[in-house]
Amino acid sequence: MTSTRFHDRTVLVTGAGSGIGRAVALAFAAEGAQVVVAGRRREPLDDTAALIEEAGGKALALTADVSRAADVQAVVAAAVDRFGSLDAAVNNAGVFRGGQPLADLSESDWTEQLDINVTGVFHALQAEVRQMRSQPSGGAIVNIASVFGVHARHPGATAYAATKAAVSVLTRGAARDHIGDGVRINAVSPGPVETEMSLLPGETEAERAERMENSVPLGRASTTAEIAAAVLYLASDDAASVVGADLVVDSGKTT
Numbered sequence: 544m545t546s547t548r549f550h551d552r553t554v555l556v557t558g559a560g561s562g563i564g565r566a567v568a569l570a571f572a573a574e575g576a577q578v579v580v581a582g583r584r585r586e587p588l589d590d591t592a593a594l595i596e597e598a599g600g601k602a603l604a605l606t607a608d609v610s611r612a613a614d615v616q617a618v619v620a621a622a623v624d625r626f627g628s629l630d631a632a633v634n635n636a637g638v639f640r641g642g643q644p645l646a647d648l649s650e651s652d653w654t655e656q657l658d659i660n661v662t663g664v665f666h667a668l669q670a671e672v673r674q675m676r677s678q679p680s681g682g683a684i685v686n687i688a689s690v691f692g693v694h695a696r697h698p699g700a701t702a703y704a705a706t707k708a709a710v711s712v713l714t715r716g717a718a719r720d721h722i723g724d725g726v727r728i729n730a731v732s733p734g735p736v737e738t739e740m741s742l743l744p745g746e747t748e749a750e751r752a753e754r755m756e757n758s759v760p761l762g763r764a765s766t767t768a769e770i771a772a773a774v775l776y777l778a779s780d781d782a783a784s785v786v787g788a789d790l791v792v793d794s795g796k797t798t
């Protein structure tokens with residue numbers, strides 16, 4: 544039987560035009576949610592919305608840059624205007640810039656990662672919590688951090704790691720600040736996932752698979768569906784007493 548854990552609930556997913564965000568959006572829709580998909584580029588968002596609608600679900604695609612507070616506020620307002628509430632949100636939009644040691648990272652790569660990965664999550668949390676705490680049913684938020692944040696060290700990813708550590712810390716703090724408002728906030732920290740972001744420059748998917756076989760205990764990267772399953776658990780009533788958790792899904796990388 545198909546699960547209906549999110550029947551008639553409205554869920555916002557940022558960065559939903561590709562990778563993990565698209566998988567998360569499709570998984571919510573498959574369990575009955577109406578899904579608002581946001582990101583900067585229109586076309587991939589429309590493709591995600593079309594996939595949801597072809598499967599019989601409801602979607603609303605909205606362009607937004609999470610580094611701009613007004614964009615995120617407009618997305619939350621539009622979601623509520625269209626569907627009546629905002630019941631869950633997944634702050635997934637993020638970028639990786641790096642590969643080189645910290646001393647060789649450009650100032651613009653540093654700033655871009657901070658603006659999107661940290662300030663973007665801050666903007667989203669503010670807009671989402673303000674809406675959710677005004678609703679009798681509250682809401683649930685899941686932030687996408689990374690094992691490169693507080694959980695593990697990796698060369699060539701120091702600035703990105705700093706931004707993802709900030710997401711883990713923001714999650715715990717905001718969870719404590721807002722559980723009394725009926726808003727549950729948690730994080731998922733993925734290890735390597737089968738998306739473009741985990742490909743090294745010039746690397747093919749087959750070469751990544753070989754690298755994973757030799758570098759993570761499970762011998763492979765996580766699928767986007769596996770990350771989505773963790774996100775949906777934390778957003779669902781199954782996790783009603785899970786507050787401020789940072790769930791590592793990393794093929795054993797940090798064991």
Ligand SMILES: NC(=O)c1ccc[n+]([C@@H]2O[C@H](COP(=O)([O-])OP(=O)(O)OC[C@H]3O[C@@H](n4cnc5c(N)ncnc54)[C@H](OP(=O)(O)O)[C@@H]3O)[C@@H](O)[C@H]2O)c1
Binds near residue numbers: 690734739
């Ligand atoms: N793949 C991995 O191995 C891995 C591991 C750990 C954590 N993560 C995290 O998982 C999340 C998703 O990554 P992914 O692997 O699915 O990569 P991805 O396919 O590149 O997805 C990132 C998404 O974020 C959107 N985005 C980027 N900047 C944005 C902005 N300023 N405003 C709104 N949307 C923005 C992008 O769309 P637009 O460019 O159209 O805006 C894109 O759809 C990221 O936070 C990433 O750090 C990934």
